[in-house]
Amino acid sequence: MLKIENLHAAIDGKEILKGLNLEVAAGQVHAIMGPNGAGKSTLGYVLGGRPEYEVTDGSVTFAGEALLDMEAHERAAAGLFLGFQYPVEIPGISNVQFLREALNAQRASRGEGPLSGAEFLKLARAQADALGMDQEMLKRPVNVGFSGGEKKRNEMVQMGILDPKFAILDETDSGLDIDALKAVGEGINRIMRKPDKGVLLITHYQRLLDYVEPDVVHVLVDGRIVRSGGPELAVELEREGYAEVTA
Amino acid sequence: MTGTLDLPTKRQEAWKWSDMAALEAAARSDHTAPDVVPSALFLDIEGPRLAFIDGVFDPTHSRPGPVQVTAIGEASEHPLGRLAAGEGWRLSLDKGAATETIQIVHIGTGADNHVPARIELGEDATASVVESYAGTGWANRLTQISLARGARLMRSVRLMQSAGFVSIRDEANVAEAASLVSVFLGAGGMGSRIDGAIRASGTGAYAEMGGALLTRGEQRQEAAVVVDHAEPEGSSRQIWRAVAADTSVASLAARVEVKRHAQKTDGEQSLRGLLLDRTAQVNLKPELEIFADDVKCAHGATVGELDKRALFYLESRGLSKGRARALLTRAFVGDAMDRIGEEAVREAFAEDAGRWLEAAL
Ligand SMILES: Nc1ncnc2c1ncn2[C@@H]1O[C@H](COP(=O)(O)OP(=O)(O)OP(=O)(O)O)[C@@H](O)[C@H]1O
Ligand SMILES: [Mg+2]
Numbered sequence: 147m148l149k150i151e152n153l154h155a156a157i158d159g160k161e162i163l164k165g166l167n168l169e170v171a172a173g174q175v176h177a178i179m180g181p182n183g184a185g186k187s188t189l190g191y192v193l194g195g196r197p198e199y200e201v202t203d204g205s206v207t208f209a210g211e212a213l214l215d216m217e218a219h220e221r222a223a224a225g226l227f228l229g230f231q232y233p234v235e236i237p238g239i240s241n242v243q244f245l246r247e248a249l250n251a252q253r254a255s256r257g258e259g260p261l262s263g264a265e266f267l268k269l270a271r272a273q274a275d276a277l278g279m280d281q282e283m284l285k286r287p288v289n290v291g292f293s294g295g296e297k298k299r300n301e302m303v304q305m306g307i308l309d310p311k312f313a314i315l316d317e318t319d320s321g322l323d324i325d326a327l328k329a330v331g332e333g334i335n336r337i338m339r340k341p342d343k344g345v346l347l348i349t350h351y352q353r354l355l356d357y358v359e360p361d362v363v364h365v366l367v368d369g370r371i372v373r374s375g376g377p378e379l380a381v382e383l384e385r386e387g388y389a390e391v392t393a
Numbered sequence: 394m395t396g397t398l399d400l401p402t403k404r405q406e407a408w409k410w411s412d413m414a415a416l417e418a419a420a421r422s423d424h425t426a427p428d429v430v431p432s433a434l435f436l437d438i439e440g441p442r443l444a445f446i447d448g449v450f451d452p453t454h455s456r457p458g459p460v461q462v463t464a465i466g467e468a469s470e471h472p473l474g475r476l477a478a479g480e481g482w483r484l485s486l487d488k489g490a491a492t493e494t495i496q497i498v499h500i501g502t503g504a505d506n507h508v509p510a511r512i513e514l515g516e517d518a519t520a521s522v523v524e525s526y527a528g529t530g531w532a533n534r535l536t537q538i539s540l541a542r543g544a545r546l547m548r549s550v551r552l553m554q555s556a557g558f559v560s561i562r563d564e565a566n567v568a569e570a571a572s573l574v575s576v577f578l579g580a581g582g583m584g585s586r587i588d589g590a591i592r593a594s595g596t597g598a599y600a601e602m603g604g605a606l607l608t609r610g611e612q613r614q615e616a617a618v619v620v621d622h623a624e625p626e627g628s629s630r631q632i633w634r635a636v637a638a639d640t641s642v643a644s645l646a647a648r649v650e651v652k653r654h655a656q657k658t659d660g661e662q663s664l665r666g667l668l669l670d671r672t673a674q675v676n677l678k679p680e681l682e683i684f685a686d687d688v689k690c691a692h693g694a695t696v697g698e699l700d701k702r703a704l705f706y707l708e709s710r711g712l713s714k715g716r717a718r719a720l721l722t723r724a725f726v727g728d729a730m731d732r733i734g735e736e737a738v739r740e741a742f743a744e745d746a747g748r749w750l751e752a753a754l
Contacts, residue, residue: 196705222711234706238724247720248710255711288706304710 147172147344148193148213148312153204155192161202162188164369168346170312170362175338175345177355177380180366181388186348187231189366190316193346194228195221209311222248223255225311227304229318231348233297236288241300242270244288245307252308273306276336278329294321302333313338314346319354331357352384367392401472410644410676412558412613415584419531419557424503428555429527431498436523438737440493443482447530448499448506450480459492460484465509469535471588474562477535481509486518488541494521494735501530501557510536514544514571521547523738526581529557537564540571542595547734548575550604551745552614554583562588563602569595569624576733577604578742579614580749589618593627593655603632605726607746608641608673609753615644615676620660622651628659634729635666636722637673638753644676649692653684660688666696667725669718669753719750 148170155163162185170176180186192199193206195218206213213221236244250260261269274281279299289297298318305313315334319327335358338345347358355363355377363379364371365388372392373379383391398417401408424447431444431454441458444451450462465481486492499508514520518541526532532554540546552559559581567573579585591600606614620629635643649660666675677694699721707717726746733739 191705194705194709196709198701217714218705218708219711219713219717222709228709230706230709234700234702236703236706236721236724238727239720244707244720245710247716248707248712251713251716252711308710 147209148346149207151205153192153206154202155188156200156202157188157198162369163192165204166366166370168364168371170344170346172344173341174361175347175358177347177349177360177363178366179349179363179380179383184366185369186366187316190228190314190348193314194218194226219251220255222308223252227308227310227313229301229305229313229315231316231320233289233301235290237290239288241284241286241288242267245270245304249308270303270307273303276306277303277333278326279303295323295326298322298330299326302330306333306337309337311342312344314348316348317350319349319351327353328357334358352380355380365392399472407617407646410613410615410642411586412584415613416531416558416560416586419529419584420505422503422530422557425529427500427502427528429500431500434498434500434525434527435496436737436741438494438496441495443495443497445497445499445508447502447504448508448532458495459486460495465511467509467511467537469537469562469564471535471562471564473533473560473586473588474535474564477507477509477533477562479507479509481511483511483513484520484522485513486515486520488515489517490515491519494523494738497522497524499524499526499532501528501532501554503530505531505533507533510534512536512538512546514540514546516541517543519545521735522549524550526552526554526559528554531558531560533560535562535564538573539566540568540573542569542571544568544571546573548573549733549738549742550575550577551742552577552579552583552585553581553745556582558584560586560588563590565589565591565600567591567593567595567598567600570597571595572599574601574732574734575603576729577616578730578745579604579606579608580745582610582612584612585614587616589616590621591619591629592621592623593629594623596624596626598624598627599629600627601630601732603630603729603732605634605636605729605746606643606645607636607726607749607753608643609638610641611639612641613644615646617646619648619650622649622655622658622660624654625656625658627655629661630732631662631664632729632732633664634726635675635677636669636726637666637675638669640672642674642676646678646680648680648682649690651683651685651688651690655685656687658685658688658690660690662690662692663728664694665725667722668696668698669722715754718754719747722750722754723747
């Protein structure tokens with residue numbers, strides 16, 4: 147459902163992605179691992195449509211459409227979700243206000259009617275409960291004063307509410323305590339493990355993959371996928387390190 | 394307007410950002426049919442209502458309650474305020490009295506109009522006054538406020554003229570333990586000058602004057618406020634936000650003076666500007682003049698653009714660029730609008746700001 151071919155992307159004139167190829171079929175979870183600075187978050191931003199990144203070559207097809215031709219909000223409406231490595235704090239806008247407007251904007255562009263305030267609150271509360279997030283946090287300004295782990299949980303609550311077709315989750319496991327890791331892992335399975343959905347899981351650690359078992363594991367080094375394999379590749383990486391595995 | 398106007402010039406420091414040319418042009422504009430009716434401007438809340446059309450009281454759209462329409466004698470030395478003489482309105486409340494929210498609507502159709510006003514609250518009296526400016530021409534106002542011990546006034550003013558100019562001069566005296574909160578919203582198409590001189594003259598007086606100026610096109614709006622702490626234990630807040638798009642200019646000058654005797658004064662000044670376009674301009678001038686040694690005065694002044702990371706975060710969840718910008722901008726002015734005590738008024742002002750954003754972004 148997502149096909150990336152020969153993707154080259156640069157920021158501030160510096161090439162970060164250098165001919166990346168990747169294909170995720172519907173129903174699959176792919177993990178991406180790789181050293182710091184390899185370009186994993188860059189890949190997420192480029193797929194999400196962040197304007198500062200310039201795509202210099204290559205193509206991305208998502209559900210049959212040319213993803214790179216769409217604006218960020220159109221990609222969201224088409225069913226793409228980006229879970230941020232560093233979720234942004236937005237003072238003065240509450241989580242519910244933001245998410246209700248986001249969901250209704252997505253619904254509108256799919257020709258669906260808006261959810262009322264009451265309908266939305268019911269949905270948001272159910273998702274917060276499922277992820278073990280305090281309902282009071284829904285009323286607070288987006289991510290403001292949230293701990294690192296709370297921000298990541300909030301990303302998953304947002305994913306639950308928006309119910310995307312495809313999720314790119316950038317280090318959603320980092321900064322989580324043991325219980326939160328389990329809740330987030332279960333959340334990903336519950337929301338995204340479906341025959342018509344797909345996930346790209348960016349992570350540094352095997353432990354999230356214990357909960358969300360990937361179909362394919364890729365190693366991203368210096369802007370390219372240098373090796374792909376089954377779940378055992380993650381175990382091997384954890385044991386031996388990137389230098390050994392990609393040598 | 395006939396004859397010549399004796400207006401301040403840019404050479405005077407306190408008027409260097411002012412757009413007196415726009416004021417003069419508005420003053421010399423011809424009358425046209427009104428583009429708005431009073432009923433469209435009154436909020437749906439109980440209480441006395443007054444309408445002034447081109448500065449003249451309009452009894453058919455008014456039920457003034459305790460507000461008297463009368464000649465106001467007091468003079469001001471302010472270069473614009475002193476022009477507002479003759480018939481105006483007066484609210485005098487006795488000790489302990491309270492009123493429902495008073496709404497005053499001013500509609501201009503061209504040329505110039507001047508209305509003086511007086512608000513006098515006796516000890517522990519409370520009042521809330523909401524004013525709305527609409528139409529065109531030059532509306533010039535002088536409002537003199539005197540709050541006796543323990544009195545409380547909430548004053549909310551929105552400048553919504555489609556064109557022309559609005560100049561407002563407030564002169565206030567806040568006695569012991571009295572509280573004045575004034576919030577202004579400039580969200581129309583006119584030029585403006587909001588001018589305030591507030592004297593916290595009693596122990597523990599509370600004075601607040603702030604708001605949001607939203608400018609676009611070639612518009613210029615400005616606020617210039619001085620709060621003077623003369624007695625101990627007073628507090629003041631000046632929370633202003635300026636949002637400028639296109640080639641417009643929004644300017645904020647805020648000054649806090651703390652006299653030697655005014656120990657334990659707590660003053661807060663927060664001036665923040667947001668540029669929606671690189672061609673727009675925000676001028677900020679925060680000033681503190683402190684002669685007492687035991688005071689707490691926090692001040693900050695910053696100008697910036699919308700946070701790119703926040704914009705992308707919102708867009709990545711499905712909001713269009715325009716909506717994402719509007720949400721972030723509304724949040725930016727929210728701090729200033731939140732100071733309005735009454736929910737219905739606060740919401741109406743927020744909607745006006747929202748409408749401005751829809752049009753500007
Ligand atoms: N504005 C920029 N100008 C130049 N280089 C940049 C800019 N932004 C990011 N980079 C560089 O791009 C490279 C890839 O960054 P990216 O965030 O994609 O790495 P990552 O694989 O996600 O790393 P991590 O595991 O630490 O999260 C890094 O070397 C980073 O320094
Ligand atoms: Mg990263």
